[in-house]
Amino acid sequence: xxxxxxxxxxxxxxxxxxxxxxxxxxxxxxxxxxxxxxxxxxxxxxxxxxxxxxxxxxxxxxxxxxxxxxxxxxxxxxxxxxxxxxxxxxxxxxxxxxxxxxxxxxxxxxxxxxxxxxxxxxxxxxxxxxxxxxxxxxxxxxxxxxx
Numbered sequence: 268x269x270x271x272x273x274x275x276x277x278x279x280x281x282x283x284x285x286x287x288x289x290x291x292x293x294x295x296x297x298x299x300x301x302x303x304x305x306x307x308x309x310x311x312x313x314x315x316x317x318x319x320x321x322x323x324x325x326x327x328x329x330x331x332x333x334x335x336x337x338x339x340x341x342x343x344x345x346x347x348x349x350x351x352x353x354x355x356x357x358x359x360x361x362x363x364x365x366x367x368x369x370x371x372x373x374x375x376x377x378x379x380x381x382x383x384x385x386x387x388x389x390x391x392x393x394x395x396x397x398x399x400x401x402x403x404x405x406x407x408x409x410x411x412x413x414x
Contacts, residue, residue, distance in 0.1 A: 281412055282411065285404070285408050286408070289352070290349070293362065297349065300338040300341040300345065303334075303335065304335045304336075307334060311323060311332065315327070318384060319382050319383060344365050356413065357409075360405075360409055362405055363409070367399075373395040
């Protein structure tokens with residue numbers, strides 16, 4: 268009978284700079300997603316005023332709160348990864364998938380928004396690129412750990 272595959276993988280030590288980059292990315296992304304969740308869920312009017320210079324109408328608040336639930340899930344995944352990735356690096360792959368999926372929602376939002384304030388452009392334009400960079404950093408860390 269073949270030996271069982273362990274859930275916790277013994278891995279090599281990754282470069283210190285890469286480990287620090289992963290930690291910084293995970294913390295910043297978790298804090299960002301938590302902040303987005305809180306603003307969107309607790310004060311959706313602020314979201315629309317700050318990013319669009321407009322008041323919400325129709326189903327916009329419901330859709331924003333739906334996105335807020337997704338940001339909360341992202342923050343939870345990143346928090347769990349912060350806790351467990353060193354012992355179980357598959358958490359890095361999970362976060363990379365989360366951030367990669369957000370790349371497309373970020374681009375879609377900027378393209379679909381009928382209006383953005385200057386602050387809206389400043390805050391909403393960089394995340395797709397930052398998500399892509401984060402995915403590369405995190406997957407590189409996973410690859411190096413597994414090597």
